[in-house]
Amino acid sequence: MPADLRIHGGRVVVPGGELNADVLVSGGRVAGLVEPGAEAPAERVVDATGRLVLPGMVDVHVHTREPGFTHKEDIRTTSEQAAAGGVTTIFGMPNLNPPTTTATVLADTFKLYEASSIVDYNHNPAATIPDQIPLMAEQGVRAYKVYMVVDTGRTYPHPAGTGMHDHGDLLRMMDTIAKTGKRFIVHPHDQALMDYIEGAYLERGENTPQAYARAYAERQGVIWDTAIDVVLRLAEASGCPVHLAHMQTRRSIEAVRRAKAAGVDVTCEVNHWALFLATWDDVERLGPYALSYWVPDDARAAVWEGLRDGTIDVCSSDHAPHTRDEKEIGWTRMWSAHTGTPGIQYYYPLLLDAAARGDLTLARVAELVAEVPAREFGLAGRKGALLPGHDADIVIADPDSPWTITDADVLSRCGWTPYAGRDCRVRIERTFVRGTEVYADGCVTGAPGHGRLA
Structure with missing residues (x-):
């Protein structure tokens, strides 16, 4: 019986390396990897000669803005960008209206994904109500999220109901989540220190992008480092698997390295802005459009070191669109x-571009965007690798097709990208979700509702 699809002639990135092989797809899954000349009939053959054939990205940190903030973005437009950017699975975040804090709200949110998402999905509800944790686990969540931050001077993007700062509350929640076996995603932030630090800037009347950037990086990133130290110690005490968002300081990376060596179940991520957007020049030139956060040169060097040596486990976009007025x-x-910047459409291409420059290997990129997030978030054997039996979430990219990112190509509702004008060498040509083509030659071809709960 012929396969549904054969991707022929490409360089296939598999765990640990690359193969010159053809990928066979049947029933939405990888049926096999065969020699390019092997006899293996298929109903459709896609020529990938001279192309990279990669696993689709599993992005566990995505702000869809739906429900509640659809003037910024919605699930459909998020998933369109995902398809264009080689992202085949998205995990949404709970800072919505209503915030995802209960099993009832979660069920309603999953219905929105089911109706609108082109790519596969899950959602990270806010872990702030202990008796809701097991109920949400029963609905199929892969992780929970909490923010150790309160917004100063605004009510978004960290709305009430999604935050937790008291150490006793954090430990209680870790004890609760540990019983589910799920991972606890923490946005680390020492709010007491931040109140003191940013208060001094505001008292001096310094309310510019440059002041904001300096405040959050103050004293080598002390607000991040102290919070991460607390999270790591509580994770050790509770046995709760934790995942740290927004890695961006040398000391934090060293702390994670030590914790892993001591047996703490911790993973961590780096977002698009820390690698490709957070220089001082970006802050000066783009101001609020570059923030998220400023990452000083020494800290950024530590982030790249952590990517290469395995301390940093995951690349997640932290896709966070806002309108120009905002x-x-x-x-x-x-x-x-x-604060926050859109990123899901361009993170994978920028990482592949970094690999083309020799900053990372292709195999390491695949680990960071697909293999490790799938494994650590409960999708091992289904997502994250081009191996027989896995979902056929496949990206075909041209490794030598220079192009320039422009606002005109942005699929986000916000209509802009901080990467406008940036040149990129690697171009994503096609994306498949469970064997169905959802993006081809510059056009989103997938239908809303194709995505499934991952």
Whole structure:
């Protein structure tokens, strides 16, 4: 019986390396990897000669903005960008309206994904109500999320109901989540230190992007380092698997390295802005459009070291779109601007471009975006690798097709990208989700509702 699809002639990136092989797909799964000349009939053959054939990205940190903030983005437009960017599975975040804090709200949110998502999905609800944790686990979540932060001068992007700062509450929640076996995603932040540090800037009348950038990186990133130390110690005490968002300081990376060596079940991620957007030049040139956060040169070097040596486990986009109006106010009142930047459409291409420059190997990129997130978030054997039996979540990319990122190509509702004008060498040509083509030659071809709960 012929396969449904044969991807012929490409260089296939598999765990640990690369193969010159053809990928066979049947019933939405990888049926096999065969020699390019092997007899293996298929109903459709896609020529990938001279191309990279890669696993689809599993992005465990995505802000869809739906429900509640669809003027910024929604699930459909998020998944369109995902398809264009080689992302085949997205995990949404709970800072919505209503925030995802109960099993009832989670069920309603899953219905929105089911109706609108082109790619596969899950959702990370806020872990703030202990008796809801087991109920949400029964609904199929792979992880929970909490913010150790309160917004200063605004109510978004960290709305009430999604935050937790008290150490006793954090330990209680870790004890609760540990019983489910799920991972606990923590946005680390020492709020007491931040109140003191940013208060000094605001008292001096410094409310610019430059002041905001300096405040959050103050004293070599002390607000991140102390929070991460607390999370790691509580994870050790509770046995709860934790995942740290937003790695961006040398000391934090060293702390994670030590914790792993001591047997703490911790994973961590780096987001697009820390690698490709967080220089001082970006802050000066783009102001609020570059923030998220500034990562000083020494800290960024540590992040790249952590990517290469395995301390940093995952690349997640932290896709966080806001309108231009919500950003423009930041030129003179940065603490009133909504922070975060859109990134899901361009993170995988930028990582592949970094591999083309020799900054990472292709195998390591595949680990960071697909293999490790699938394994650590409960999708091992289903997602994250081009191996027989896995979902046929496949990306075909041209490794030598220079192009320039432009606002005109942005699929986000917000209509802009901080990467406008940036040149990229590697171009994603096709994306398949469970063997169905959802993006081809510059056009999203997948239908809303194709995505399934992962």
